[in-house]
Amino acid sequence: MMRDLFKKYAASVSEPIQSSAVIRVIGDRSAGKTAFMASLARWPNADPKSPVQTVTPVGEAGEELVSKAQNLLEQGLQLEPTPLDANAADVKDYTLRITLKGQFSWKNPKVTIGSQLVNLNISCKDYAGEFFSDLLQRSGNPMLQDYIEDCLQATGIMFLLDGNSRRKDFEYATALDKFLTAIDRTDINVGARKIALVLTKCEQSELWVNRHKPDFLAEACFPQVCKKLQAWQQDAGRVNYFTASAFGMLGHKYPEPNVNLLGRGRNGVAAVIKDPKCWRPFGLVAPIYWLCTGDRHRELD
Ligand SMILES: Nc1nc2c(ncn2[C@@H]2O[C@H](COP(=O)(O)OP(=O)(O)O)[C@@H](O)[C@H]2O)c(=O)[nH]1
Ligand SMILES: [Mg+2]
Structure with a gap:
């Protein structure tokens, strides 16, 4: 019996906790x-203090993403737009595994883990923006x-908005409204759905100064969108x-946008x-962690 117990224990420390999510980026x-x-x-120039240990692409599509990052972004070039002609089924399904270091992971007090690793497995489709x-x-x-x-x-749905496009708030709110109506009409899982609203390009100075206040920033830049999401949250899901x-950013003492x-x-x-x-993105894992676990992660935020 001791041996069984030991085996169980050994298995629980050596195998990372898995947490998976299927995410769509809109x-x-x-x-x-x-x-x-x-x-x-690509996860370039990882900060040794970051709770993220590694990001690993899984499969062909994941590898393709890494080469895009290397051959385009890292050469100072722009990515090509996703072609619109593809059917929903043909849109690339990127799979990544994000491994978090044990001591930081899992803010959930029900789970005690010590040095155990946590894997966030995500599969994510990136649609043409035209949709x-x-x-x-x-x-x-x-x-x-x-x-x-x-x-x-x-x-989980990751809804990305360029933080510098606030003048399109009303249009985005209208599109979002249609999207949510369509989803709720067909949805069997009412209440379980999660939307992470992510403001992108927050290295821009007017966003950067408030990057630690995402709720405030979202409300300030996109009041109409936030109103729609808040209404939706009342009965259909979480935001x-x-x-x-x-x-x-570039530099430490007087950081400037690395763009x-x-x-x-x-x-x-x-x-x-x-x-x-010196390319080092920020804020990319926090929304995924929340979509996977339902908890916010202080260090990632
Ligand atoms: N300043 C800045 N520009 C970005 C960032 N991410 C993407 N871009 C630029 O925004 C434009 C659109 O990016 P892309 O990823 O192709 O957008 P998509 O159409 O939503 O896939 C391109 O010029 C990118 O180089 C960012 O974090 N900061
Ligand atoms: Mg694209």
Whole structure:
């Protein structure tokens, strides 16, 4: 009996805790969806103090993301837009495994883990942004129905908004409203669904200064969107707010955005990485942790 107990114990310390989520990334064209995923897969210049130990791509699509990051982002180039012609079933399903160091993991007091690792397994589809704008114009499009149905397979939705596109608040709120209505109409899992609203490109100075206050920032930039989400949260699911940047900051004492701006307008900013050697994104894992576990992670935030 002792031996069995020991075996059980040994198994529980050596095998990482697994926590999985199927996530769909939604958001306007150029919200930063692909850059978010590619930067997460590449995980450049990891901070040794970060609770994240490694990010590992799983399978062919995951590897492809890493090469996108290396061949485009890391060369100071832009990613190509996701083609619109693909069917929902053909959209690349990227799978990544994020391993968190034991001592930081799992804020849930019910689980005591000591030095045990935690794996967050995510599979994530990155749709063409046109799907989202099409919700506004062409709700009869049969491909949109596929898209909605596919989003219903997900346990969590990551809704990315370029923090610099606040002038599109009203349009986003309208599209989101249609999206939520479509989801709720067909949803059997009412109450279980989670939406992480992520403000992207938060290395931009007016966002950066408030990056630790994602709720405040979301409300300030996108009041209409937040109103829709709050109403939805009342009876259909849960919403949390996050800030992130796929490109991050440069320097420590007087940090500046690690970006060369290519343009800034109503749709937000277009940019490339300024100094790829010092490329360190921030905020990418926090929303995924929440979507996987339902808890917020202080160190990741
Ligand atoms: N400043 C900045 N620009 C970004 C960031 N992430 C993406 N971009 C830029 O935003 C534009 C759209 O990014 P992309 O990932 O292709 O957007 P998608 O259409 O949502 O997949 C490109 O110019 C990117 O280089 C970021 O974190 N900061
Ligand atoms: Mg894209």
